[in-house]
Amino acid sequence: MSPLSEEQLIKRRETQRQRIVEAALKVFAVRGLHGAKMSMIAEEAELSAGQLYRFFESKEELFITLIRQVAKETTMERINDLPGSPFDKLRSFTASILKEESAQYPFKLIQHANNAEDVPDEAKQLLQHFSVKRYIEQLLPLFEEGQQIGDFAQGNARKLISAFLTMLSALITLNMPIDDDHQLPDADMLMRIVAGPRFQDR
Amino acid sequence: MSPLSEEQLIKRRETQRQRIVEAALKVFAVRGLHGAKMSMIAEEAELSAGQLYRFFESKEELFITLIRQVAKETTMERINDLPGSPFDKLRSFTASILKEESAQYPFKLIQHANNAEDVPDEAKQLLQHFSVKRYIEQLLPLFEEGQQIGDFAQGNARKLISAFLTMLSALITLNMPIDDDHQLPDADMLMRIVAGPRFQDR
């Protein structure tokens, strides 16, 4: 009796939910928890504000859901598909993130969640610990290999990764418009954080 | 009849205005443009909400004024009073900023202003360009000296400072709680950005 098969409905619903999540990620990332208005998210997702509430009970729930998804799904694993040495992989990866706006949203979201005072602690800790921890584990083999062949600085690899990620995060969120006088430190500059002896003359 | 001379009144007024600006700096820095409430600023400045409007026409005007003042007055000059070599000075300076909360407010404010979309472009550009430019000029002699004695990396000194400041800003705003697994990169880690050959073995 239903005009659309149940399967179609579920699929459609899932598609829309995903559209909302993506729109919310973008708006929350750019404007923060308070600066983001539900109407903006609705507009970005191309539906009415009221519709959002069929998918998420409240703005806060939407935010936490987003956090949870970012914490769970954002991955560093595609770095392994890039060509070249560990150093090359990391530099390409870094450069690509710095170029591609949508890849920056998760980092910006983490940033906002860290600073906004009203974010539920659950979300904060989820993001800070869980997601950063995962990134570190995902990058660990690459870094260890880099250290073995002498391209990366020696020392505690996890700490090195943590430093690198913090700095990458910084570059993304600071988002300073580049002009002639003071360019953003670019991927190469960032690589000095991890560079071992072999790259010291750069 | 008047218990205070006109001069005293003006001075008193200026003192109060400054108290508001400092309170606003703290609250805006910590909570962002939207998260900061006028009542919070009033409380921090220890006066009534109504009083704020005798000094600033609106929240927005207060914010922009703040930005302007930060852009104009925040200084890096005290770095020169620190003891030791340029490298030592920079490391001490960095470490002290990372320890002292109030020193971090201007950096946080810049950060927020970059992300809040509602801030007039005037304010944004003021902050980003003008203030960073000033910091660079103030740090330039130190860096040039550091490069001459081989403690700092060679190359365009302004670009090097810019990179350093960006990274410092990052550390401040990311503000990640430190735990055993992923410590914040500390002052020493940050120094690798600027370190020349003499410090490469660190």
Added chain:
Amino acid sequence: MSPLSEEQLIKRRETQRQRIVEAALKVFAVRGLHGAKMSMIAEEAELSAGQLYRFFESKEELFITLIRQVAKETTMERINDLPGSPFDKLRSFTASILKEESAQYPFKLIQHANNAEDVPDEAKQLLQHFSVKRYIEQLLPLFEEGQQIGDFAQGNARKLISAFLTMLSALITLNMPIDDDHQLPDADMLMRIVAGPRFQDR
């Protein structure tokens, strides 16, 4: 081609309409005009929210229709089929209403309609006067017989019925959870309103 004859269609439509009315009676009775949501009524009637509007133009029209139907159709006549004396009949009838939830809906609806200020006066008066009037007329022969044989209190029979109905209505809507300390006055307690000399020693 048509799988159902026109007559069947009309009948089917009537059946559905009746299902809606019954569902609405239940939901409005339990939750009141404002507390009742169209979606709840739809769910109770086991059809979609949209379908409601093929039968009733609006929530308000549905409510008024309901009131009208209750005013017209709710009947006390089955009391006459009960066994025993008028007193016995009335007591059994009372007890059965107090036990059977669906029999209480009309009373609860009247109650709600009396308190909801947004209901058109038409509906209110319809319910209060007309339906109560009908109940009185339907109960009148029973009460007169009861008075003749001395089981019921003397005096204006209509007024006596009105009092009894009011009290019955009260018991139903108050709906206090029974515990050891304050039980609901039960059917027997209620009978004291109408009891004549013969029952005074109760």
Added chain:
Amino acid sequence: MSPLSEEQLIKRRETQRQRIVEAALKVFAVRGLHGAKMSMIAEEAELSAGQLYRFFESKEELFITLIRQVAKETTMERINDLPGSPFDKLRSFTASILKEESAQYPFKLIQHANNAEDVPDEAKQLLQHFSVKRYIEQLLPLFEEGQQIGDFAQGNARKLISAFLTMLSALITLNMPIDDDHQLPDADMLMRIVAGPRFQDR
């Protein structure tokens, strides 16, 4: 420095709070939890809707506060100041409540709280148990005296009071407009619930 002394401010604030509570009692009593709009309460209390939130965090908190206050403060004790026998006192008391609209609000509120499905359980139980219990205890001496002198029906006095209160509550909330054909059962009718042998010929 304050234009009003602190004492004045506190007193004024308390006055206003009381105005809100009274307005809310009236509006909630008449329209129920859902039917009552904050704007209506504000209008009744002669202030803006926004003001309500300086005194109560939300509509729900206002409602529960009200319930709590009614449960705590509504008293039956003034019945003892009335002249005459226990029977006379109870009849006068009943009649006065039935005449005086504001005296009926607590009863109506209890009624609404019992029926509205979304009221927090805390409020429901508070009202139903605690307040009814208190009324019973307050009326107990009067009823026991009435039973001793034979004016009141024998049996469990607490149960008798409970029945009486339920019926009184009913009369108040049913609130049927009186016309020639079916008057509300009046105070005298209600007294039959409690009347003992001495009054049986009424």
Added chain:
DNA sequence: CATGAATGAGGTTTCATTCAT
């Protein structure tokens, strides 16, 4: 026709700003 997704008006709540005291 039947569905339930979509809209938008209306209610709740917050807070920048004004203003009586």
Added chain:
DNA sequence: GATGAATGAAACCTCATTCAT
């Protein structure tokens, strides 16, 4: 001048009603 009470615009959220499928 100073206060904080009061307002009202704007955001969040709900749900009666409509309408594409």
